[in-house]
Amino acid sequence: MSMIQTMDVDVGEPLSLHQRILSDISERILSGAWAPGHRIPFEHELTAEYKCSRMTVNKALSQLAKAGLIERRRRSGSFVRRPQSQAAVLEIHDIRIEVEALGLPYHYERVARHKRRSGAEDRTLLELDSNGPVLALECRHFAGKRPFAHEQRLINLAAVAEAANEEFFAVAPGPWLIARVPWSAAEHRIRAVAADRHIAAALDIEAGAACLVVERRTWSAEHPVTHVRFTYAAESHTLVARFTPSQG
Amino acid sequence: MSMIQTMDVDVGEPLSLHQRILSDISERILSGAWAPGHRIPFEHELTAEYKCSRMTVNKALSQLAKAGLIERRRRSGSFVRRPQSQAAVLEIHDIRIEVEALGLPYHYERVARHKRRSGAEDRTLLELDSNGPVLALECRHFAGKRPFAHEQRLINLAAVAEAANEEFFAVAPGPWLIARVPWSAAEHRIRAVAADRHIAAALDIEAGAACLVVERRTWSAEHPVTHVRFTYAAESHTLVARFTPSQG
DNA sequence: GCCGCGGTTATGTATATACATATTGAAACG
DNA sequence: CGTTTCAATATGTATATACATAACCGCGGC
Numbered sequence: 001m002s003m004i005q006t007m008d009v010d011v012g013e014p015l016s017l018h019q020r021i022l023s024d025i026s027e028r029i030l031s032g033a034w035a036p037g038h039r040i041p042f043e044h045e046l047t048a049e050y051k052c053s054r055m056t057v058n059k060a061l062s063q064l065a066k067a068g069l070i071e072r073r074r075r076s077g078s079f080v081r082r083p084q085s086q087a088a089v090l091e092i093h094d095i096r097i098e099v100e101a102l103g104l105p106y107h108y109e110r111v112a113r114h115k116r117r118s119g120a121e122d123r124t125l126l127e128l129d130s131n132g133p134v135l136a137l138e139c140r141h142f143a144g145k146r147p148f149a150h151e152q153r154l155i156n157l158a159a160v161a162e163a164a165n166e167e168f169f170a171v172a173p174g175p176w177l178i179a180r181v182p183w184s185a186a187e188h189r190i191r192a193v194a195a196d197r198h199i200a201a202a203l204d205i206e207a208g209a210a211c212l213v214v215e216r217r218t219w220s221a222e223h224p225v226t227h228v229r230f231t232y233a234a235e236s237h238t239l240v241a242r243f244t245p246s247q248g
Numbered sequence: 249m250s251m252i253q254t255m256d257v258d259v260g261e262p263l264s265l266h267q268r269i270l271s272d273i274s275e276r277i278l279s280g281a282w283a284p285g286h287r288i289p290f291e292h293e294l295t296a297e298y299k300c301s302r303m304t305v306n307k308a309l310s311q312l313a314k315a316g317l318i319e320r321r322r323r324s325g326s327f328v329r330r331p332q333s334q335a336a337v338l339e340i341h342d343i344r345i346e347v348e349a350l351g352l353p354y355h356y357e358r359v360a361r362h363k364r365r366s367g368a369e370d371r372t373l374l375e376l377d378s379n380g381p382v383l384a385l386e387c388r389h390f391a392g393k394r395p396f397a398h399e400q401r402l403i404n405l406a407a408v409a410e411a412a413n414e415e416f417f418a419v420a421p422g423p424w425l426i427a428r429v430p431w432s433a434a435e436h437r438i439r440a441v442a443a444d445r446h447i448a449a450a451l452d453i454e455a456g457a458a459c460l461v462v463e464r465r466t467w468s469a470e471h472p473v474t475h476v477r478f479t480y481a482a483e484s485h486t487l488v489a490r491f492t493p494s495q496g
Numbered sequence: 497g498c499c500g501c502g503g504t505t506a507t508g509t510a511t512a513t514a515c516a517t518a519t520t521g522a523a524a525c526g
Numbered sequence: 527c528g529t530t531t532c533a534a535t536a537t538g539t540a541t542a543t544a545c546a547t548a549a550c551c552g553c554g555g556c
Contacts, residue, residue, distance in 0.1 A: 042506065192480070241438070503550105
């Protein structure tokens with residue numbers, strides 16, 4: 001089929017006009033040429049500069065505003081905002097995908113499963129206020145033959161009754177839940193810990209070795225759904241987060 | 249003239265039409281009513297449903313596409329995307345602010361400062377290709393009397409020449425850079441490590457103890473600016489990230 | 497001087513229209 | 527039968543226009 005690839009000399013992609021306006025302006029802001037507080041040209045001035053309609057300029061400026069680079073004030077104009085708090089997009093993938101991205105065969109193992117009324121600790125982790133039933137799961141995720149991650153999970157059966165009938169032998173609770181429960185909010189906590197004996201055995205490492213712990217609490221429509229704690233051996237995992245101030 | 253206002257009783261905020269379309273659709277996607285792969289109505293169908301122009305529908309759908317909820321294909325229509333990798337907004341504050349948020353007095357100490365031509369390791373860390381000059385810094389951040397974080401930093405002097413004249417006795421390199429260099433991209437790596445002797449001494453912990461390492465690389469307009477590695481004792485720090493799916 | 501009123505201004509939203517572009521499916525052709 | 531061509535279709539981008547809305551400004555009346 002078509003070997004007709006862009007063999008043209010022109011390397012830059014053909015940006016649409018509003019994209020060009022947008023990137024022109026964001027460049028000037030990010031380079032510092034237009035400092036925070038600076039009033040950027042009015043729409044009608046940009047209209048003249050780029051010889052285009054106001055709608056086109058407006059599209060670009062609206063996107064800059066949504067991205068947080070500028071602030072728009074009626075009657076006054078648009079102004080460069082001061083740099084907002086640093087934030088990064090932290091990507092947390094499904095473990096299977098992480099493992100497979102490493103080129104290793106993925107394998108999942110359910111270690112334990114208990115259904116019980118929630119105790120004090122469960123209620124703290126899930127932020128429950130009643131002692132409703134929960135499902136406690138312990139699993140291991142393997143990369144090749146080595147344990148890659150240890151998973152301790154609580155599922156709020158009041159929110160996901162269906163889970164009570166699932167053994168989780170074949171399917172890991174993460175993908176199972178994602179497929180069933182639309183989540184609306186999540187909270188992550190990331191820290192380093194020394195492996196206790198239980199974790200050390202599960203991950204086949206020395207007790208006291210450094211581990212990365214990622215805890216996630218998930219809500220769906222105000223109801224706590226699940227709390228999960230993943231523990232990774234120090235060598236096996238690095239979280240990567242990238243951030244570029246959005247260009248719209 | 250026209251006092252003809254909608255003097256309706258309705259208390260809810262007056263959403264603009266394209267916002268209403270957008271939130272209607274994203275609600276159906278997030279609730280699971282429209283599963284991944286589902287084809288959402290064509291623009292002309294929504295035009296009929298909402299009795300508005302195609303531009304208005306287009307605005308809503310474009311934003312949904314940019315937010316990653318749907319994928320648009322010419323001639324085929326728009327489709328619900330399968331939930332992309334979970335992403336969370338990871339807040340990474342200035343260490344002074346972190347410490348002060350704990351109610352502890354903050355104190356900063358510069359341990360070492362070396363100006364040198366970049367070696368192989370420096371070039372790897374900064375992603376430099378020439379052996380230009382760099383400034384290597386080592387610092388400690390205290391919460392009260394205890395070391396809170398250890399900082400190892402490289403600054404690319406080709407990008408920030410001004411840094412060569414700064415001793416960093418009084419001001420930490422982080423705030424100093426933020427005040428001067430507009431950064432345009434950053435990359436974070438988060439992992440757990442066992443403290444080596446050097447780190448153990450700096451943080452006043454046992455060698456081999458678990459530590460959380462946050463490394464950040466920063467670019468400004470394509471130029472590498474700095475690489476920094478923060479090391480926290482396991483007990484002293486937890487990163488927290490929250491996520492709520494955006495409604496556009 | 498102070499207050500209110502209306503006019504001016506810049507942005508916010510929406511419309512109808514036009515043409516470009518990618519993609520698909522079917523017709524035409526060798 | 528396979529390949530090429532073409533038209534239909536949905537989205538992508540841009541325009542000119544219109545009116546709404548918020549904020550500011552100055553003018554005039556008290």
